[in-house]
Amino acid sequence: MSRESEARHLDGGRGAPLTSASAAHDPVVTVSSLTKRYGELAAVDGLTFALGRGTVTGFLGPNGAGKTTTLRLLLGLARPTSGEALIFGRPYGELEHPVRRVGAVLESNDLHPGRSGRDHIRALALADEIPLRRVDEVLALVGLDVASRRRVKTYSLGMRQRLGLAAALLGDPDLLVLDEPANGLDPAGMHWLRVFLRGYADRGGTVLISSHVLAEIAKTVDQVMIIDRGHLVASTRLDELAGRSQTLEDAYLELTSGGIS
Amino acid sequence: MSGRFRSELLKQRSTPTTLGLLAGMVGLVLLAVVLHGFGLPTEDLGSRDTQLMVFGRGEFLGALFAGLLGAISVTAEFRHGTIRPTFLVTPRRGRVIAAKLQASTLLGAGLGFAASAMAAGVGTAVLHARGIELQLDGGDYALLVAGGTAAPALWAAIGVGLGAIVRDQVPTLIGVSAWLLFVEGLFGGNLGDVGRFAPGTLGMAASGQEPDTLLAPALSLLLLTLYAAASAVAGALAMARRDVA
Numbered sequence A: 001m002s003r004e005s006e007a008r009h010l011d012g013g014r015g016a017p018l019t020s021a022s023a024a025h026d027p028v029v030t031v032s033s034l035t036k037r038y039g040e041l042a043a044v045d046g047l048t049f050a051l052g053r054g055t056v057t058g059f060l061g062p063n064g065a066g067k068t069t070t071l072r073l074l075l076g077l078a079r080p081t082s083g084e085a086l087i088f089g090r091p092y093g094e095l096e097h098p099v100r101r102v103g104a105v106l107e108s109n110d111l112h113p114g115r116s117g118r119d120h121i122r123a124l125a126l127a128d129e130i131p132l133r134r135v136d137e138v139l140a141l142v143g144l145d146v147a148s149r150r151r152v153k154t155y156s157l158g159m160r161q162r163l164g165l166a167a168a169l170l171g172d173p174d175l176l177v178l179d180e181p182a183n184g185l186d187p188a189g190m191h192w193l194r195v196f197l198r199g200y201a202d203r204g205g206t207v208l209i210s211s212h213v214l215a216e217i218a219k220t221v222d223q224v225m226i227i228d229r230g231h232l233v234a235s236t237r238l239d240e241l242a243g244r245s246q247t248l249e250d251a252y253l254e255l256t257s258g259g260i261s
Numbered sequence B: 001m002s003g004r005f006r007s008e009l010l011k012q013r014s015t016p017t018t019l020g021l022l023a024g025m026v027g028l029v030l031l032a033v034v035l036h037g038f039g040l041p042t043e044d045l046g047s048r049d050t051q052l053m054v055f056g057r058g059e060f061l062g063a064l065f066a067g068l069l070g071a072i073s074v075t076a077e078f079r080h081g082t083i084r085p086t087f088l089v090t091p092r093r094g095r096v097i098a099a100k101l102q103a104s105t106l107l108g109a110g111l112g113f114a115a116s117a118m119a120a121g122v123g124t125a126v127l128h129a130r131g132i133e134l135q136l137d138g139g140d141y142a143l144l145v146a147g148g149t150a151a152p153a154l155w156a157a158i159g160v161g162l163g164a165i166v167r168d169q170v171p172t173l174i175g176v177s178a179w180l181l182f183v184e185g186l187f188g189g190n191l192g193d194v195g196r197f198a199p200g201t202l203g204m205a206a207s208g209q210e211p212d213t214l215l216a217p218a219l220s221l222l223l224l225t226l227y228a229a230a231s232a233v234a235g236a237l238a239m240a241r242r243d244v245a
Helices: A003-009 A021-025 A067-074 A117-127 A132-141 A157-169 A187-202 A214-220 A238-243 A250-254 B003-013 B015-037 B048-055 B055-082 B081-089 B093-130 B138-166 B170-189 B201-207 B217-241
Strands: A027-038 A043-054 A056-060 A082-087 A100-105 A175-179 A206-211 A224-228 A231-237
Touching: A021 A056, A021 A157, A021 B003, A027 A067, A027 A206, A043 A067, A043 A082, A043 A206, A043 A231, A056 A067, A056 A187, A056 A214, A056 B138, A067 A082, A067 A187, A067 A206, A100 A157, A100 A206, A100 A214, A117 A132, A117 A157, A117 B003, A117 B081, A157 A187, A187 A206, A187 A214, A206 A214, A214 A250, A224 A250, A231 A238, A231 A250, A238 A250, A250 B048, B003 B055, B003 B093, B015 B055, B015 B093, B048 B055, B048 B093, B048 B138, B055 B081, B055 B170, B055 B201, B081 B093, B093 B138, B138 B170, B138 B201, B138 B217, B170 B201, B201 B217
Parallel strands: A056 A206, A056 A224, A100 A175, A175 A206
Antiparallel strands: A027 A043, A027 A082, A224 A231
């Protein structure tokens, strides 16, 4: 699968779905007509896209655009009103050992303040019968091996993000879903994450990363999807934006409502 | 022993909550037994029913704290958001509830055993200290501890189910406490026959309380098991259907 062959198919432009040929053959994520309504409000409205192996995709949009809802539908935490979201061709809930295929860091920072970081990861490992030596591996990988024995309430926001990432990496997954991972990371942490994600994608891993910090996204991803009010308004490769002498910020502001997020 | 069960046990012992519940329960059992044991007049404490009532405070407080422990095993996950990583690892939510039921009933049985054995032991010592003759035999003690272990284990399952239905920690814990401490206590006596079928009263009957009024221990445990099963099934259904925001 070459980057060029993908590029041809990812140029969709405004509102067009990402339907990469490579993604169709080897789909990691396939979202079709995904809709989630809360009463009258459609948080996600007819979203369609596909992600191929080895790509790092930025998922952009103003606050409240439906990014987090989309990720929760993808991860089986919420049920779509209609449409479907598949990972490796199946709904998340029907994957065998899903954490060995998909790792997720959610924005909500889901940790018990009275539990140590290590026990948090150990409880997750036990539930899927992942060997406990893997717990120490992922804690070392994110640089939390020493602090992991302290209770989470003593952690900085950046440490909590790293702990979330350690949980996501526990099952050595093929897909990483990260919701606003830049929150709370210092410049060194952000740099580390960027290098890590690049290496992960180069080894064939797929990354979907939501953010509203455009500067961060521009340095990390190779394609972006922009959603606004539950609709996909654009999907494009970053190098195509550059070809049109447009910055990511220009495109984003042009496409999203009001331009203020 | 399944990984999910071990995971739930680790969750319970890796926060200060479980120890806090144990400490609170032990303190209240001591307080209740000592206050009754030294506060009641000698002629009252001389009767078998009163001795059973005082020693049975262990079962009652064990049931209360086991119910809270079971409820917290679910509601704490919603309160701190850890339910999301839990469901990401185990998206079949019924399996999560099943593991929580196993872990909570085991720990609930432990709380109940500790509370009822302590109440019987301390109660006996207090009677001895006051020179009041003990009216209970070995069978009574065995029932106090056996029923006092089994009923809290079932109350822990009731708590898991309620926690899964309500999700919010504070209303759930207030609900469990208010039901046992006030609703059954205040109105149970006025409801006559119906009051005997209330879940808290069934727990007391299971440990041999008021043998002339309440249902037989075995029947009480059976009915309490039905309450626990109904609560667990309702909780699992509620959990399966609703989104995790």
